[in-house]
Amino acid sequence: AQSVTQLDSHVSVSEGTPVLLRCNYSSSYSPSLFWYVQHPNKGLQLLLKYTSAATLVKGINGFEAEFKKSETSFHLTKPSAHMSDAAEYFCVVRGVGGSYIPTFGRGTSLIVHP
Amino acid sequence: DAGVTQSPTHLIKTRGQHVTLRCSPISGHKSVSWYQQVLGQGPQFIFQYYEKEERGRGNFPDRFSARQFPNYSSELNVNALLLGDSALYLCASSLEDSGNTIYFGEGSWLTVV
Numbered sequence: 757a758q759s760v761t762q763l764d765s766h767v768s769v770s771e772g773t774p775v776l777l778r779c780n781y782s783s784s785y786s787p788s789l790f791w792y793v794q795h796p797n798k799g800l801q802l803l804l805k806y807t808s809a810a811t812l813v814k815g816i817n818g819f820e821a822e823f824k825k826s827e828t829s830f831h832l833t834k835p836s837a838h839m840s841d842a843a844e845y846f847c848v849v850r851g852v853g854g855s856y857i858p859t860f861g862r863g864t865s866l867i868v869h870p
Numbered sequence: 871d872a873g874v875t876q877s878p879t880h881l882i883k884t885r886g887q888h889v890t891l892r893c894s895p896i897s898g899h900k901s902v903s904w905y906q907q908v909l910g911q912g913p914q915f916i917f918q919y920y921e922k923e924e925r926g927r928g929n930f931p932d933r934f935s936a937r938q939f940p941n942y943s944s945e946l947n948v949n950a951l952l953l954g955d956s957a958l959y960l961c962a963s964s965l966e967d968s969g970n971t972i973y974f975g976e977g978s979w980l981t982v983v
Binding site for chain 2: 798799857858862
């Protein structure tokens with residue numbers, strides 16, 4: 757069994773300040789973890805992925821995430837928010853060696869104030 | 871290279887009607903999956919197909935069906951539409967039936983009136 761918990765439904769930051777979107781997961785198998793971003797009325801775009809290589813993963817647009825097995829977390833960060841980062845973010849777990857069906861978190865809406 | 875393409879992008883149907891949504895995966899990808907995203911929620915898994923065989927099915931009624939063709943494209947069919955079927959339907963593709971990255975299309979917006 758696998759599950760994903762995004763700890764915040766909304767995160768509000770000012771432009772130029774750091775972003776932290778939190779994600780905890782559970783998986784019976786070695787997981788692959790992903791963050792996707794969805795802008796209004798658009799599909800999902802892959803930001804970054806963890807697949808058992810380096811625990812610190814760098815993605816597009818300055819985002820990065822750190823896989824912490826001991827904490828079962830995969831939080832998404834960015835040093836400085838931009839107005840264009842305002843969107844919905846989804847944390848996704850996909851088991852490797854077990855269930856390949858991805859499980860999505862409920863999503864975190866990132867609001868960026870000027 | 872083209873990404874995952876879906877058609878139509880928007881459509882309006884009446885309750886009780888049938889709808890067919892189409893998806894072309896990224897070239898070389900053999901696995902296609904379908905998701906329903908209701909407004910304000912995360913995507914919910916409907917089906918996964920790999921090499922034309924159903925590999926997974928989510929908690930959706932039998933009104934929902936899908937298939938994958940020899941060229942790996944796919945169709946999602948929904949019969950006897952209900953108002954609650956109004957949603958964004960996302961198709962995604964991946965290389966194989968494993969933990970590989972899944973890539974999403976822009977989706978098909980279905981409105982049932």
